[in-house]
Amino acid sequence: MTPMRVAFVTIGQAPRDDVVPELLSLLTAGPDDVEPAQFGALDGLTEAEIAAPAARESRLYTRLATGRHVVVGAGFVARRLEPLLLRLDDCGYDLIVLITTGVFQPFRLRTLFVHGQQAVDAWIAALVMGACELGLMYPLAQQHRPFAHGTLIQNAQAVAATGEASRLDDAAAQLGQASLILMHSVGYTEAMARHVAALTGKPVVTARRIIAGAIRLHADLLHAAPARQTAAAPFQPDMLQPDMAQSDVLGDRLPDGAEQLTPREQEVLAAALRGEGNKVIGRRLGISHRTVEVHRARALSKLNAASPTEVIRRMLIMGNR
Incomplete structure (x- = not known):
């Protein structure tokens, strides 16, 4: 059987020999059935050239090729990650794997693609x-x-x-x-x-084991059929931190790379995060509950989130990064 050509992509610098060998060991097929290549969003940069996070920007913790770890702004990573993935999409790999959590931006590729955060979500x-x-x-x-x-x-x-x-x-x-x-x-x-x-x-x-499971599923698809394009996949208010559901700070806490929410979408999502129902939100804002549903659905779609609870989990995690 021809080995599956897999591009492993990190938000830091390649190679990630602290991660990829263990991922390969978790594959039922075995590492000999995979031909790995590694790439990093920060490849080619010196530590001085890596932008520090802005004051209210989400932070990501990643590893450089030297073995040192750095804290980098999520927006800076996203701006370098997308063109890298698009370039790899034209290189004939059987599978591209984003080996990270904390990146919520969806990517549309022709190549079969494992998005680490989406697999974990x-x-x-x-x-x-x-x-x-x-x-x-x-x-x-x-x-x-x-x-x-x-x-x-x-x-x-x-x-x-x-x-x-x-x-x-x-x-x-x-x-x-x-x-x-x-x-x-x-x-x-x-x-x-x-x-x-x-x-x-x-x-x-571990997140590694979940990602390895997603790789196995895609490997089965590759072995069973020709490669084809794949598509990416009431809250208790007392559980919120005091300022987390306020619309004036919601925009500052959204994942970097997310499409900008309109003011009305921010209002509706902030109310949903506080645990308010659609009819309650509609009465307070002077709009129908059907309109509330539309704004809420659009806001979640822009954040690539399935529910307000998923948004809150991200905000809690990214707020400490």
């Missing part, structure tokens, strides 16, 4: 049903606290921050009430997951 959406309490652990992008951890608890109705910790063991302790735990970054290894599982006695899943 789909997994979360499938699990947060009923009484499931999903614990999420993610790295804090702060240069003075390298790889410190934030934690969240999410269920079908709400998501809330549960703490921060400089040690993995302390972060694990904050997720004791969770039914299962997701380590929400490709920086978390399988060894770290086994450690957290031993500490908590809970099932633990």
Whole structure:
């Protein structure tokens, strides 16, 4: 069988030999069935040429080719990532894999494409049903606290921050009430997951394992048929941080690269994040509840989010990056 040609793309610099070999080891087909190539959005840049995040810009924590880690603005990464993906789309790869979380912008490619954040979002959406309490652990992008951890608890109705910790063991302790735990970054290894599982006695899943599962699904598609274009995939107000649902700050917290919301869309989404129903929002704004539904749907579509709860989870995570 001809090896599958896969382009692995990082938001930092290639090669990511701390990530890609473990991803390949998680594939049922085995690493010999994959011909990997690696690319980075920051390739070719010196550390001095990498733009620092703006004051209110979302931050991403990533690795350079030297092994050093940097904090970079999400907007700067997005502006370099899109042309890289479009260039790779013309290079004849069987599959392109974006090996990161924290990038919410959708990308339309002809090549089969695994979007790391979208794969993780789909997994979360499938699990947060009923009484499931999903614990999420993610790295804090702060240069003075390298790889410190934030934690969240999410269920079908709400998501809330549960703490921060400089040690993995302390972060694990904050997720004791969770039914299962997701380590929400490709920086978390399988060894770290086994450690957290031993500490908590809970099932633990890494973003790496979810992305590897998505690669396996696409590999099956490739082996079964010719490659074809694929398409990318009531809240409790007391769980919100005090300023999180205010329309005057909502725009500053939206993911970089998101299409700009209109003032009315910001008003409607902010109200939805506070837990208000469509009829309540409509009466207060003097519009019909059907119009509210349209504004809400357009706002979520622009953010590439399936629900207000998904937006809140992103805001909590990205607010600490």
